[in-house]
Amino acid sequence: MDLLTELTIFVLAVFVGFEVISKVPTTLHTPLMSQTNAIHGIVMLGGLIVVGFADDLLEEVIGTIAIAFGAINIVGGFMVTDRMLGMFSRKPKAGTEGKGGS
Amino acid sequence: MVRAVLEPGGDAATALYIAAFTLFILGIKQGTHPTTAKRGNLIAAAGMAVAVVTTLLLDGIGNWGLIAIGLVVGSAVGVVASLRVQMTEMPQMVAIYNGVGGGAVALIAWSEIRHGIALGEEIPLDVLIPILFAGVIGSVSFWGSNIAFAKLQDLLPTRPIAMPGQQFVNALLLIGILVACVVVSLDNDHPSEGLFIAILIGSALLGNLVVLPIGGADMPVVIALLNAFTGLSAAAAGFALDNVALIVAGTIVGSSGTILTLEMARAMNRSVANILFAGFGGAPTGGGGSGEERPHVSIGAQDAAIKLAYADSVVFVPGYGLAVAQAQHAIKEVADELEKRGVSVSYAIHPVAGRMPGHMNVLLAEADVPYEQLREMEEINPEMPRVDVAVVIGANDVTNPAAKNDPNSPIAGMPIIEVSEAQQVIVIKRSLSPGFAGIDNDLFYEPNTSMLFADAKQAAADIAAEINKL
Numbered sequence: 001m002d003l004l005t006e007l008t009i010f011v012l013a014v015f016v017g018f019e020v021i022s023k024v025p026t027t028l029h030t031p032l033m034s035q036t037n038a039i040h041g042i043v044m045l046g047g048l049i050v051v052g053f054a055d056d057l058l059e060e061v062i063g064t065i066a067i068a069f070g071a072i073n074i075v076g077g078f079m080v081t082d083r084m085l086g087m088f089s090r091k092p093k094a095g096t097e098g099k100g101g102s
Numbered sequence: 103m104v105r106a107v108l109e110p111g112g113d114a115a116t117a118l119y120i121a122a123f124t125l126f127i128l129g130i131k132q133g134t135h136p137t138t139a140k141r142g143n144l145i146a147a148a149g150m151a152v153a154v155v156t157t158l159l160l161d162g163i164g165n166w167g168l169i170a171i172g173l174v175v176g177s178a179v180g181v182v183a184s185l186r187v188q189m190t191e192m193p194q195m196v197a198i199y200n201g202v203g204g205g206a207v208a209l210i211a212w213s214e215i216r217h218g219i220a221l222g223e224e225i226p227l228d229v230l231i232p233i234l235f236a237g238v239i240g241s242v243s244f245w246g247s248n249i250a251f252a253k254l255q256d257l258l259p260t261r262p263i264a265m266p267g268q269q270f271v272n273a274l275l276l277i278g279i280l281v282a283c284v285v286v287s288l289d290n291d292h293p294s295e296g297l298f299i300a301i302l303i304g305s306a307l308l309g310n311l312v313v314l315p316i317g318g319a320d321m322p323v324v325i326a327l328l329n330a331f332t333g334l335s336a337a338a339a340g341f342a343l344d345n346v347a348l349i350v351a352g353t354i355v356g357s358s359g360t361i362l363t364l365e366m367a368r369a370m371n372r373s374v375a376n377i378l379f380a381g382f383g384g385a386p387t388g389g390g391g392s393g394e395e396r397p398h399v400s401i402g403a404q405d406a407a408i409k410l411a412y413a414d415s416v417v418f419v420p421g422y423g424l425a426v427a428q429a430q431h432a433i434k435e436v437a438d439e440l441e442k443r444g445v446s447v448s449y450a451i452h453p454v455a456g457r458m459p460g461h462m463n464v465l466l467a468e469a470d471v472p473y474e475q476l477r478e479m480e481e482i483n484p485e486m487p488r489v490d491v492a493v494v495i496g497a498n499d500v501t502n503p504a505a506k507n508d509p510n511s512p513i514a515g516m517p518i519i520e521v522s523e524a525q526q527v528i529v530i531k532r533s534l535s536p537g538f539a540g541i542d543n544d545l546f547y548e549p550n551t552s553m554l555f556a557d558a559k560q561a562a563a564d565i566a567a568e569i570n571k572l
Contacts, residue, residue, distance in 0.1 A: 001111075001344050001346070003228040003341075006340075006341055006344070006346075006349060009346060009349055009350065010337060010341075010349055010353055013337075013349065013350045013353035013354060013357075014353055014356075014357060016127060016354070017353055017354040017356070017357025017358065018357045018360075018361065020127060020130050020131055020354070021130065021354070021357055021358045021361050022361055023131075023134045024130070024133050024134050025134065025135075025478075026451070026453060026459070026460055026463065026478050027136065027460060027463040027473055027476050027478075028133060028134075028136060028139055028460060028463075029362060029458075029459035029460025029463075030192055030196075030456075030458060030459065030460040030461050030463065030464045031133070031139060031143075031460070031464070032130075032133060032358060032362075032459075032460070033196050033325070033326070033329055033358070033359075033362065033458065033459065033460075034192070034195070034196055034199070035129075035130070035133065035143055035146060036329060036333065036354070036355040036358045036359070037196060037199035037200065037203065037329070038146070038147070038150070039126050039130075039146060039150070039351050039354065039355055040199075040200075040203040040332055040333060040336055040351070040352070040355045041150065041203065042122075042150065042153060042336060042347055042348055042351040042352070043203060043206045043207050043210060043336045043339055043348065043352075044154065044176075044206065045153060045154070045157045045343075045345060045347065045348060046206070046207070046210035046214075046339050046343055046345075046348065047172065047206060047209070047210060048154070048157045048158065048163070048169060049110075049157065049160070049163075049343060050210055050213045050214070050217070051165050051168050051169055051172065052157075052160065052162070052163030052164055052165055052169065053162065053163065053164070054165060054213070054217075056216070056217075056220065058213075058216070059213045059216055059217060060165060060168055062209045062210075062212055062213045062216075063168070063172075063209070063210070063213055064168045064169075064171060064172040065172070065205075065206075065209055066172075066205075066206040066209040066210050066213075067168075067169060067172025067173060067176060068171075068172045068173075068175045068176035068179075069176065069202040069203065069205050069206035069209070070176065070202075070203075070206050071172060071173050071175070071176025071177045071179075071180060072176045072177075072179050072180045072183070072199070072202050073180070073199055073202060073203050073206070074150055074154075074176075074177075074180070075176065075177040075180030075181055075184070076179070076180030076181070076183045076184045076195075076199065077180070077184075077199060078143060078146070078147040078150070079180065079181060079184035079185070080183075080184035080187060080192075080195065081143045082140065082143055082144075083184060083185075084189070084192075084464055084467075085136070085139045085140040085143060086140065087189075087464070087467040087468050088136040088139065088140075088467045088473050089136060089137055089139075089140055
């Protein structure tokens, strides 16, 4: 992919990001941050590529640490977000305008 | 084992990466409402699974043992951490996740440049410059986040730690890093790995030095800013690796962090630069606090219970002191007693009430407060004159009317929750001592304000018991 195509994608992603994120209410900003932590774990792909194609010991070590860091972000981020959002969705009692609980 | 093999950089792999980031965006879109956000999170996680599996299927990928070790160790740490973390500790957790994310990017940048040097060919600038950017921002985020974590976890003092000439040293360090980056770029047919490592170390130092002087109450801004940084570093890594999933996901994380940073800074009425470089909140600024005693009304739990039980509407205004005292559950009990008596209850939440964006909302949600009762500042302020009793617990500066009325106040212009507009105000606080900004709170001395001097948790428990007796 050439640089200009990548820049086009980047610029459009900035607009999409601002548009989508600005609609997230303040109440959900903490789960949003832990979820974006998890999405940031996408850098693990870089670690996988480094280790997967490495032929040098130091690269293998660095890459394995990067994979572990990325996996912490992905697994920890999505799980803690799920735990937090569970607190928002559970309905302790009836009375507040009828809602279809699970 | 039959295994489909994807050509690296080929159409099939790219199409799957596009599917992955589409799922991320759809997932975040579902995050705009508390009832759909949980599903949104699962959708985003599915996107991540697609991205990871696609990468593992790339043709020629090997070293499975090491990949497995990295995946297992990282996942195990992630699982344990996410199950054990307390909701009051979420800021630390997000800080450390920002840190490992930035660290991963810096490490990837290092091995990419090493790989490029080993090939012995010229590294094109459209790869080398993103690598340098990813290395610098990744390393700054890693170390800056570690300091933020240590401060939030009380491993380091939360007060600003500064040395004379700090700004000058930081500026010098930044210039040094930029010069070294230019030297590496100019030398792109055989760049020096040693110089790149020096850049990583310089950035590490810069990350430490920038975050150390920032006080504990400014942490919401710092965490959001580091979140934005890690996102941008991931996008840069995407440019270096020619990977669209990294570019889009990183950019979206960057946008999210940027929006939250600006929102937090606006809620404090300060610029991001001022927060990063001013070392606010060290010593209390002298000002009006000349020690004279001003008249105030002091009440006990029983009086407070009577005021609350015979009100029609009550608004709680929680601050970080509430979380420190672990009083969320006790306050919820008071609210339950009041609702039993038909009093309408809600919670007014200032954007910087917690230690990170939206933190107070999570703490209250954990105590089973329905999210419909959590009201934003702009939404509740116009209703304040119709509120019978506003109860301020563990909050101080964010309720100080001086922000509105006194143009000379250090917090002038900061948006506040206008509790002084309510019919009556009860402030639960240990003493009349000033808050973070180091200034006296005029609210305490207004005629319609009653002070209840006690620990927040104890006071709430006492009030709940008293209401029950009425």
